[in-house]
Amino acid sequence: MRDDRDDEESSAALRDDDELLAALREALRAREAVPNWFVDTGKNAYAWHNIDAELAQLTFDSYSDQRMLAVTRSETASIRTLTFTSAHMSMELEATEDSLLGQILPPRTGTLEIHTKGTIATTVVDEIGCFAVNPKPEGSFRLRCRTADGADVLTAWITL
Amino acid sequence: MRDDPSVVALVVRATAGDQLAWDEIVERYAPLVYAICTRYRLSSHDIEDVGQTVWLLLVEHLGKLREPAALPGWLATTTARECLRVVAAARRLELPRVGRDDSLRFVDDKAIDEEILMAERNASLRAGFAELPAPCQRLLSLLISDPPSSYASIHDALGIPVGSIGPQRGRCLDRLRRSKAFLALGEGETAGKVLGGKAGA
Numbered sequence: 001m002r003d004d005r006d007d008e009e010s011s012a013a014l015r016d017d018d019e020l021l022a023a024l025r026e027a028l029r030a031r032e033a034v035p036n037w038f039v040d041t042g043k044n045a046y047a048w049h050n051i052d053a054e055l056a057q058l059t060f061d062s063y064s065d066q067r068m069l070a071v072t073r074s075e076t077a078s079i080r081t082l083t084f085t086s087a088h089m090s091m092e093l094e095a096t097e098d099s100l101l102g103q104i105l106p107p108r109t110g111t112l113e114i115h116t117k118g119t120i121a122t123t124v125v126d127e128i129g130c131f132a133v134n135p136k137p138e139g140s141f142r143l144r145c146r147t148a149d150g151a152d153v154l155t156a157w158i159t160l
Numbered sequence: 161m162r163d164d165p166s167v168v169a170l171v172v173r174a175t176a177g178d179q180l181a182w183d184e185i186v187e188r189y190a191p192l193v194y195a196i197c198t199r200y201r202l203s204s205h206d207i208e209d210v211g212q213t214v215w216l217l218l219v220e221h222l223g224k225l226r227e228p229a230a231l232p233g234w235l236a237t238t239t240a241r242e243c244l245r246v247v248a249a250a251r252r253l254e255l256p257r258v259g260r261d262d263s264l265r266f267v268d269d270k271a272i273d274e275e276i277l278m279a280e281r282n283a284s285l286r287a288g289f290a291e292l293p294a295p296c297q298r299l300l301s302l303l304i305s306d307p308p309s310s311y312a313s314i315h316d317a318l319g320i321p322v323g324s325i326g327p328q329r330g331r332c333l334d335r336l337r338r339s340k341a342f343l344a345l346g347e348g349e350t351a352g353k354v355l356g357g358k359a360g361a
């Protein structure tokens with residue numbers, strides 16, 4: 001077994017009644033400092049457990065690409081482009097001031113779900129894989145795309 | 161739920177679909193995630209965003225946690241990374257949320273490791289406290305209230321003779337030390353260190 005001085009010190013400190021009481025006070029305060037909405041957000045996340053969709057990761061974000069930002073900031077600062085990639089689909093997104101346009105690749109028809117906190121909206125993906133979300137989602141959201149050929153892909157959460 | 165305070169058991173149960181086990185994980189570690197967010201001085205909007213991202217990543221990651229005891233370290237590292245992403249994004253947009261370049265450095269690995277150790281200790285103490293009989297919980301709550309309650313006011317509130325408060329305090333604290341959660345504390349701290357990787361340097 002490892003001899004760990006820190007463990008011994010903290011255990012020794014808690015053998016003292018006053019120290020233990022002070023530690024308990026700190027522990028309960030640390031919990032009280034956390035707002036209930038923060039805890040609820042965490043509990044609600046479990047709704048996503050075992051969702052049977054393939055996850056698409058963010059592989060490009062124009063805001064994160066500094067070189068591109070340096071070149072284009074003056075002209076196109078209000079347009080943000082993102083790419084999500086999974087094994088069976090990639091999703092190109094373009095966010096302007098008021099709308100969100102996208103295309104899935106390879107192109108095919110399907111249904112797009114826009115999941116925000118507590119709401120789900122649906123829109124159509126046309127035969128060339130394009131879709132539009134108007135107005136663009138407020139706050140955090142994620143997109144789930146189901147196509148006629150059986151692909152079911154869910155993006156990570158996005159905030160525009 | 162409280163008869164098994166082990167993180168490992170909670171992770172296993174949550175992976176198998178037990179919402180109560182998941183809730184317990186969130187209750188236990190939300191203070192850790194929250195404390196790290198406040199270290200990065202995020203706005204409450206950004207804290208909500210980071211919190212949501214971290215828990216969602218955990219939901220997706222549950223079955224893949226190679227070592228469930230590594231959960232606190234995984235949460236701390238993931239939270240710190242998400243906070244950095246938010247801070248970096250804010251800076252690129254030149255929002256006045258974060259001003260200076262050295263603003264990132266005050267949250268180093270050591271600070272994160274300290275948060276992990278503190279979170280483990282606090283979670284064990286809270287779980288141990290929850291195991292105590294109600295009279296002990298009431299007495300200890302009064303003793304740690306701010307400002308501290310006098311023995312006279314404790315007597316008024318709980319009807320305990322003033323002369324018995326000291327001995328009862330001692331007995332309740334002993335029970336806390338003998339609680340399952342408290343006894344597991346040593347293991348928890350060691351696990352936190354192994355995970356953090358850099359602690360104790």
